[in-house]
Amino acid sequence: MADYDYIIAGGGTAGCILANRLTEGGQYRVLMLEAGRDASSMWVAIPAGFSKLMTDPRFNWGFQTEPEDNVKGRRIAVPRGKGLGGSSLINGMIYVRGQEQDYNAWEAAGAHGWAFRDVEPYFHKLENYAGGNARRGKNGPMYLEQVAERFPIAEAFLKAAAQDGHPYNDDYNDQDQEGFGYYQVLQHKGRRWSIADGYLNPVRNRKNLKIESNAHVVRLLIEHKRCTGVVYRKDGREVIVKANRETLVCLGAIQSPQLLELSGVGNPEVIQAHGIPVVHALKGVGENYIEHFATRMNWRVKNTVTLNEMSRGVSLAGHVARYYLQRKGILTLGTGLVHGFIKTSPELATPDVQYFFVHASYANAANRVLDKEPGMTIGVAQLRPESRGTIHIKSSSPFECPAIRPNFLDAPTDREALIKGMQIARRIVKQPAMQDYVSHEMNPGEDVNTFDEWLDFARSTGQTIYHPIGTCRMGVDPQAVTDPRLRVSGIEGLRVIDASVMPLMVSGNTQGAVMMVAEKGADMILQDAKA
Template identity: 40%
Template sequence: MAEGFDYIIIGGGSAGCVLAGRLSEDTTARVLLLEAGGRDRNPLYHLPAGFAKMTKGLGSWGWETVPQRHMKGRVFNYTQGKVIGGGSSLNAQIYTRGNAQDYDEWRQMGCDGWAYDDVLPYFRKAEDNDTYDNRYHGKGGPLGVSQPIAPLPICEAYFEAAAALGIPRNMDINGETQDGVCYYQLTQRNARRSSAAMAYVAPNEGRANLTIKTGAQVRRITVTGGRATGVELMDGTHVTATTEVILSSGAIGSPRLLQLSGIGPADHLQELGIDVILDQPQVGENLQDHLDLYCIVELSGPYSYDRYAKPHLAALAGLQYLLTRKGPVASSLFETGGFWYADRDARSPDIQFHLGLGTGIEKGVAAMPQGGVTLNSCHLRPRSRGSVRLASSDPAKAPLIDPNYLSDPHDREMSIRGLKLTQEIMAQAPLANYVLAERLPGPDVRTDQDYFDFICEHSKTSHHCAGTCRMGSDPAAVVDPRLRLNGIAGLRVVDNSIMPKVISSNTNAAAIMIGEKAADMIRQDARA
């Protein structure tokens, strides 16, 4: 006999954890959270600098993209969280929300209720901000949001270098304006990562009406008479939902599971021998991501956290953290950055920077033997669109992830401009006492073709994928503005896959906001 709940949440990532915490506040609601990955018991999930291990495999599905046809067939590592907390347990803890105009644009695209003034209360509701309590920020929420406690002197020199190019300092890029360089606030509390799992699930695990199952991969969503009625797990277990099945598996995982369940492009599903429950061509379409480029400089002294790569210094750093909660282990390694323009006519900043206080931090990125820093840039509003498709009807097989990077020539031009801007910043006089030489791209990269060739070899995902279960009011949209799946009752999608357009920044804070807003909508619809 199948076990029954009111709500089944598929995916314990950022939005799924929020839903588990919020929906279980109603003591009469039986809530089940299913996570395919494991628990976050490894200390590296909680140490801010643990991010350096994450893109190298810890807590990840280990997926890759298909060869990128507009980037000379390049295959990208594509880190997707497979652990409670999802991406919020793996990321660099950068707390950015995007630009206010991103959400106003969603409303203009037919997503009523998603304008900036509509979503701002949910950002504030989530926050326990250690610095601000005003129109833009809140205190007392589940999510720790903190000022960085481990920047280095080179960060201040970076701000001065940007100022030399007319880029101002911005003390709060989530406030009135996004323009300028900054210290990012971080999803941390007391120098520990504040993942969605730690913020919304861990404090509530004792609730009698909340059941959490890890290592529980869903094979398919069960649909009866046009209504989602539950799920089937990989081990054959069936679980029923009397009110809703809520899919929160992310911009790759959610369209993947819909297609495995027979909800997606009919021709694609039929080719794989999957019975079609609902022909929905847009499931898995509209994939957007930020392509990350990087300028790496070698430093003239021990000015970055690279010096702690030596085992005895790493041990000292660990001891310092245990005793003082400071030092390199307390650093997200990317707490410095900002927003500026590749296109001066853009409606808001279209380039984002992340200053990495070391080299070789992420998988596939070069390391400097003598130490250095990495200044990343990404074009924030790509026009390129990709897809997520199944390689097989076997749910154990990896999906076909195709971000289709640089398929639009505008993306290529803006990306190159952004990379050139990082080089300009690192070449300014305030950094001269720190920088020995630029190593990548280096002096041999001069023409736009040289830059394109460089990008094809030296770039990576920003881990900001979105859009594959697009929200809208048009008949082709996968979900409506209340995130209900069009064509199947009792099924909702709640994660970054619902974004009609990717926001102009890191995406984790938005995933938590989406979870908060969805929890309210789900409760309202249940009462109605």
Template identity: 40%
Template sequence: MTPKRSRPDTPTYDYIVVGAGSAGCIMAERLSASGVHRILLVEAGGENKSFWTRMPMGFGMLFHNEKFNWRYYTEPQPKLSNKRIYVPRGKGIGGSGAINALVYVRGQCWDFDDWKAAGNPGWGYEDVLPYFKRIENHWSGGSRWHGGEGRIHITRDDVHPISESFILACEELGHPKNPDFNGQHIEGAGIYDINTHRGQRDSSATAYLADARRRKNLDVLTQGLVECVLFDDTRKAIGVRVTTPAGQQEIHARAEVILCAGAIDSPKILQRSGIGDASLLQRLQIPVTRHLPGVGRNLQDHLCGKFFVQANRPTANDQMHGVLKQGMQFLNYLLFRKGVMATTAKAGAFLRSSPNLPHPNIQLYFNPMSYSIQESRPSKVAIEPYSGFMLFVSPSRPTSRGQVQISSPDVQAAARIDPNYLATEHDRAEAVAGCRLVRQLLETDALKAVTSSELKPGPSVKSDADLLDYYRENSGSIYHLCGTCRMGPDDGQSVVSPELKVYGVEGLRVVDASVFPNLTSGNINAPTMMVAEKAADMIVG
């Protein structure tokens, strides 16, 4: 449907926030806190009141579950043997923050200095650090680097003994041990922080929105799929058109409409609203509200390759393989919020594949369990029957750029999602360098002492060409899609200003991972929440 002027009898709020994900829940809480403004939070999915969204290891049960997950797929990827890559996106209150693996990583300091250098004053590392600290109730307490009184609990669990072997292997190669990836430096090997509290997921939905929903000035509309933003004759956003189970309705906003629908759905809503590349909109017979060719472009993601290793000593597989052992772990979790199911904690590292590089360029995940996730409904985590572990390798700052385009004005029509993985020689070289780095780690005394055999890719895969071929066939998204409503100067390619206002219209902002100018070096849930905290200050102080 194409946008039109809203009727005078449309239900009216001061701010409409579209999307109750990691950013939207924070926006709703912050905007409603004063009690002065009336806020509507619109979410396309449901309430997400599920045991599996609260249990940390429950994310495996949500991986392909249509109730909680939009289950998007990319277009065939030419550099990945024309595979369609699965890109899960959270559906319901909490968004992707309700179904992710809870790894809490900010990124490197220079990631944000790059944002500032790209024409975004106020977005350098020292500018955004106070907002990261505001989020955090950190296990180490308040400090120069961390907040100790924030809403999101950041925890650190016990280290599995075989994870210690990985950290020792990194040290054996000359890489430092890092006790805190979110502290002064990110480089080195250590244990990832996760956002849990008393053994349960602590997302922005639980830490921000749950309390805010008691306020009389905040309404939450679930099962509300936003078709488009409505504009008046001056190109000011005045509301949204929403499809609900009860039918279609229009809702009015006095001050602003704020899109927090994520890197896939925010550009889709803009395009359906007539904001985007005019040639695309005209082809789809959507009236052009504003020619803004950057909408949907600049799509970025981390591509992750997997190494599977059989161990010669017990790993988490031995605690979880078989119905009886899983039942015992489940009972331990129900009674005490302890055990394997109470955490997704992994060891990891941010390393330089060459000492000549100025910054770490490879992120590694070390999982003391070997498993696969089946595309069944509900999804099933298949624990391997042997003692095993996995090493995931992900180049930190890919240079490939893709796009998101709607295929029809119909709100139900699937969009074309094309991350354009491995399109650049830089990214292909980084993939090989990351694989080589894993191989070096597996040859250290620390990991050889706990390894029986490398199962995949296996010793027959030796050359750079063979490693690249393996990576093409055995890699996938690590689910860090961002950049499709890029923040930057009004140069024709950026979509929003440093204040996150959409160029060329009034009363419309985007506040989510789509505004990232560049992908940060690591998991993006923490920086997405930071963007929301900073945006709230811009709007209401």
């Protein structure tokens, strides 16, 4: 049994940032516990390696949703990173701040101190972006690059978007998000730049930081409404560690509510159903689950070479050689090449749909197997879904996946926005600039035209885009799990700091927002320690 000032449960995005910031100056002793391993695979550093890591159980927890009628009874994959660096090891590396209005809505919902004016300095603090203006950070630990590769079909798509009336936007993270352009990605000199690269690796040798990998936190120790530490399992045995100041839960929107419930914190009905004594009733745990739901429209293309062919045989060998010699080429690509943020109705104040364009198409999306013939794909996602789901334990075992029920497409607004987004995508592809490249629409196909037909396509084929949030949301109402300083309501010495505290979805990929939450959370911890 060892004592620390702070124990961090989880070595993902938020955990690595806290480990860095809380050990600055050497004043506090910090233990970080991560159930996964170190990022030892060569595929982690290669951006295109995400396609292999997404299906690798060494680096992906492999969660799945429960079958739900809203998606035709399908189970949908919910990849979550496993290892030091968390999901930043396996994700598509796309970086989006979100809209100013997103964070103002957080504050209006009770997350006081989280308006855009409050959070913008933390985005600036974490960014290291060569482009943009003074509003973008240029000296932070997280390198950002605009996608460097250019392809004729991508340029044609941008021209088609302009022909359809959409502006070009070179920096969607600078005030105005609307428009089309190339994505910004967390890369440095052609390599993935994970959270471990930016925050953890530079501080691994600090004497006041201890990192335990392959250490699965199974329970919080709570005595008289105070969290005093954790129990974790490593090498087949349980270990108890105590935190003199605070325990920080950073397991993400799926596993943070799971750990609270396994520890007796949550809805008494849920907890008692699995034989766990109730330590503290908190009905909001595991509620307010929000996730981006996306469809993938694709087309057979002509008169160009796409990733489908480039990633095979002799062509692939040439691209591999180019990558290792120059750090350029198709191996630098992630999940998105060209972005689009659009308004599906002119009366909207800000974009409500996001596009992910790439000149590739999957024969089997679940297994990341590309078509053999040339293809392109547009992923379509509603930015701020109103549907709400739940994540709750299914048993008292910390090693069993919780019941993930997203309740996708339950809200009428979600259905309408997604369908309009798909219709506009089809309209863009029909513009003159794309006609030299498009052969025919494969999915959903030109015979899909009515609202019900579009909705059936979405229900039958839609997937998550791996942005779970909200299950330990912050606020000031009785259903909030944490207060605006991320302290678990009614339990001293315990905070949750990760995507689960977000009360509402941000407009785009969520990793940027998680990094901001962790940076701001670290400041709050250090401020409170001095009080």
